[in-house]
Amino acid sequence: xxxxxxxxxxxxxxxxxxxxxxxxxxxxxxxxxxxxxxxxxxxxxxxxxxxxxxxxxxxxxxxxxxxxxxxxxxxxxxxxxxxxxxxxxxxxxxxxxxxxxxxxxxxxxxxxxxxxxxxxxxxxxxxxxxxxxxxxxxxxxxxxxxxx
Amino acid sequence: xxxxxxxxxxxxxxxxxxxxxxxxxxxxxxxxxxxxxxxxxxxxxxxxxxxxxxxxxxxxxxxxxxxxxxxxxxxxxxxxxxxxxxxxxxxxxxxxxxxxxxxxxxxxxxxxxxxxxxxxxxxxxxxxxxxxxxxxxxxxxxxxxxxxxxxxxxxxxxxxxxxxxxxxxxxxxxxxxxxxxxxxxxxxxxxxxxxxxxxxxxxxxxxxxxxxxxxxxxxxxxxxxxxxxxxxxxxxxxxxxxxxxxxxxxxxxxxxxxxxxxxxxxxxxxxxxxxxxxxxxxxxxxxxxxxxxxxxxxxxxxxxxxxxxxxxxxxxxxxxxxxxxxxxxxxxxxxxxxxxxxxxxxxxxxxxxxxxxxxxxxxxxxxxxxxxxxxxxxxxxxxxxxxxxxxxxx
Numbered sequence: 001x002x003x004x005x006x007x008x009x010x011x012x013x014x015x016x017x018x019x020x021x022x023x024x025x026x027x028x029x030x031x032x033x034x035x036x037x038x039x040x041x042x043x044x045x046x047x048x049x050x051x052x053x054x055x056x057x058x059x060x061x062x063x064x065x066x067x068x069x070x071x072x073x074x075x076x077x078x079x080x081x082x083x084x085x086x087x088x089x090x091x092x093x094x095x096x097x098x099x100x101x102x103x104x105x106x107x108x109x110x111x112x113x114x115x116x117x118x119x120x121x122x123x124x125x126x127x128x129x130x131x132x133x134x135x136x137x138x139x140x141x142x143x144x145x146x147x148x
Numbered sequence: 149x150x151x152x153x154x155x156x157x158x159x160x161x162x163x164x165x166x167x168x169x170x171x172x173x174x175x176x177x178x179x180x181x182x183x184x185x186x187x188x189x190x191x192x193x194x195x196x197x198x199x200x201x202x203x204x205x206x207x208x209x210x211x212x213x214x215x216x217x218x219x220x221x222x223x224x225x226x227x228x229x230x231x232x233x234x235x236x237x238x239x240x241x242x243x244x245x246x247x248x249x250x251x252x253x254x255x256x257x258x259x260x261x262x263x264x265x266x267x268x269x270x271x272x273x274x275x276x277x278x279x280x281x282x283x284x285x286x287x288x289x290x291x292x293x294x295x296x297x298x299x300x301x302x303x304x305x306x307x308x309x310x311x312x313x314x315x316x317x318x319x320x321x322x323x324x325x326x327x328x329x330x331x332x333x334x335x336x337x338x339x340x341x342x343x344x345x346x347x348x349x350x351x352x353x354x355x356x357x358x359x360x361x362x363x364x365x366x367x368x369x370x371x372x373x374x375x376x377x378x379x380x381x382x383x384x385x386x387x388x389x390x391x392x393x394x395x396x397x398x399x400x401x402x403x404x405x406x407x408x409x410x411x412x413x414x415x416x417x418x419x420x421x422x423x424x425x426x427x428x429x430x431x432x433x434x435x436x437x438x439x440x441x442x443x444x445x446x447x448x449x450x451x452x453x454x455x456x457x458x459x460x461x462x463x464x465x466x467x468x469x470x471x472x473x474x475x476x477x478x479x480x481x482x483x484x485x486x487x488x489x490x491x492x493x494x495x496x497x498x499x500x501x502x503x504x505x506x507x508x509x510x511x512x513x514x515x516x517x518x519x520x521x522x523x524x525x526x527x528x529x530x531x532x533x534x535x536x537x538x539x540x541x542x
Contacts, residue, residue: 011464012458016530018254031494031533033453034473035480040534056532060473064530 001062001094009065014072015052026114028133029107035059037067037111043119054103055111061069062101069093070108080114081127083107110134131146152466153512158301158329158445158503159470162396164354170398171356174391182388183379192390195218206404207363208337209344215362215380216393220328220349222373223362224251227324227345230370231293232259235322239290244280244370245270246488247300247435251347252326253484256295266290276305276489298346300328302472302485302501303436304445306334311340322368328352329381332403333411344368348399350392354506355399359392371417375486406506411443414504417513420445421502424517429524435486435499444504448464448473453527454535455482461523467516474498494533495508522542 002010019040029036035058042052053071057064070090074082087105091097097105114133120126154162156469180189182196197211212259217223232242244256259265263517268286269276278296287314294316299306309325324345327336339348346363350356354421362368364383376385403410418441426432433449450458453470462469472483472498481487482496491499502516 007460010460013530020537027532031497034493034497036532038535056530058452058531058533059454061460066458093181146372 001096002065003097005069005093005095006062006097007070008056008066009094010061013055013064013068015054015068016055019054022115023095024115024117024119026111026118026133027118028110028114029063031058035063035104035107036094036108039067039071039111039115040117041115043079045123048083048095050074050077050079056092059104059107060101062097062104063107065094066090066097066104066108067111074112079119079127082112082116083127085112129140151199151486152468153516154468155259155502155504155508155512155516156468156470157505157508158442158501159385160351160357162353164399164402164509166402166449167355167395167399170388171391171395174394179505180389182390183377187340192388195259195394196388197392199393199400201395202401203361206332206336206400208339209363210366212381213338213363213366214423215364215384216388216396217360217362217384218358218389219360220249220326220347220352221251221360223328223347223349223360224249225255226362227347227370228252228255228259228293228362228374229347230296230373231322231324231368231413232263232265234370235292236263236265237270239288240264241268241288242264242293242295243268243270243283243291244295245272245297247272247302248295249296249301249326249328252295252297261394263491270296272305272488275440276300276303276435276485277313277437277440278307280308280311280315283312287319287321289313291319291321293324295326298325298327298336298481299334299442300436300485302483303489304329304434304442305436306330306390306442307345309336310341311472316344317342329442332407333399333444335407338363338365343369350396352398353399353440354405354508356392356395359389359396361396364427367463371387377492410506413507414443414508417510418443418446421504421513421517422448424513425520428517429521433495436492442503446502446504448500449486449495450500452531452537453524455497455499457527458498458523459502461527462516462519465515470501470503472501 007131021044022040024041027038038056040054053075057067086096088107091105178191180192182193200211200214323345326347328349332353344365350359372383374385435447435448454471465487472486486496
């Protein structure tokens with residue numbers, strides 16, 4: 001059901017853990033839906049470069065793999081570049097996800113944005129294009145159609 | 149993968165070699181249609197009749213009360229839809245439970261939405277058992293059918309079927325039970341339990357897939373569900389799945405003969421597995437009743453861990469299990485059974501079901517627990533829920 005890349009990132013996740021005194025921390029999702037992601041960022045104040053990025057995730061294989069890939073994609077980038085890392089980019093880097101798991105990649109994008117938002121708030125700066133994180137990423141998703 | 153440890157026998161079982169052996173002649177040698185008149189086809193007819201007898205014996209039923217279907221889901225659909233059609237003049241009320249298999253629940257939803265049925269879904273207690281007083285209270289003069297499963301497929305809880313049957317009989321209400329998990333795992337006598345209809349499936353008892361049956365007590369006037377030829381006493385059309393029926397009969401005989409010894413062994417291993425998991429891994433909970441439980445069912449919830457991750461990690465060690473997490477159900481909600489016994493969503497997401505089979509050994513379970521300990525700890529180390537919990541408890 002998963003690509004080899006997804007399985008690799010699930011079984012050998014990159015950047016698991018916490019960053020002490022992180023510049024920004026974002027937590028998204030909720031336990032009720034079965035997935036929570038927390039991203040820690042260490043950002044250089046002068047250059048705006050993301051020096052380090054770590055994550056913790058409660059969730060399915062796809063949730064772990066997308067967290068892992070998202071941290072890999074933003075590490076070493078500037079905030080502005082990190083803003084370009086969309087869920088689509090995460091999915092492509094993982095050679096795709098099953099349709100029911102696409103929301104996991106949205107969660108990863110959301111988690112990065114939430115951590116950047118936290119950083120921006122703490123430092124009183126405005127990051128262009130960054131919106132306040134939603135409290136529940138499943139809001140607005142359509143109910144499955146019933147068949148009889 | 150070197151070795152596979154298969155602990156998902158509630159999903160399906162390995163077709164036993166002697167069952168396959170019994171089926172083989174009915175593909176290319178004795179392929180006659182049981183409805184044909186010549187002697188050659190008579191052999192197929194005889195084989196079907198023989199299998200019907202083997203199955204009837206398990207239930208203390210009459211041969212002519214067993215109607216073969218394509219599986220358990222068809223039997224459930226047939227029982228509910230046809231009973232509603234036949235008895236709706238009397239009333240349109242059906243009583244079932246919140247923990248039924250989807251073959252029952254979705255059929256009830258269909259009858260509710262499309263056919264004007266009124267359905268009561270009974271709650272269960274924290275062990276997944278129906279309360280008889282709730283059932284009594286739900287009965288109205290319009291109630292025509294009670295459908296309550298014999299044993300639950302996820303948490304293994306065994307219902308007080310005999311008492312339920314007696315209540316139904318007293319009120320003159322039909323009683324159907326989905327016995328897909330219970331057939332040949334617990335003793336069932338349809339007369340003692342006042343069962344009017346019972347569904348079962350071949351592949352859960354080391355028989356083939358694609359075959360099941362509905363037991364219909366003589367005198368219950370439900371009509372055909374699949375229209376066509378006169379097979380199955382004109383109640384289920386379609387040329388008989390002769391190899392499947394033969395295999396099912398053989399599997400039933402085999403499982404019935406070995407039931408006492410096999411389930412005693414399974415029960416011992418089940419309790420051993422439960423004990424090791426619940427004593428060696430912290431923050432774990434057993435789901436379902438400790439004793440009123442299928443001999444081969446273990447269902448536990450690990451806090452701070454998500455079920456699909458657990459299954460994938462177990463799979464990487466060759467261990468096959470299942471989970472009631474949302475990710476494995478194809479929706480955002482975890483298992484309706486786990487929610488019905490009162491588990492919060494986040495704990496239901498961390499459930500693991502391991503169901504033993506006739507070949508399961510203690511060594512298999514030791515290996516499984518050893519790996520499970522590692523996996524659960526690794527996933528917890530990665531879990532923000534665990535991090536928060538540990539920080540708050542310092």
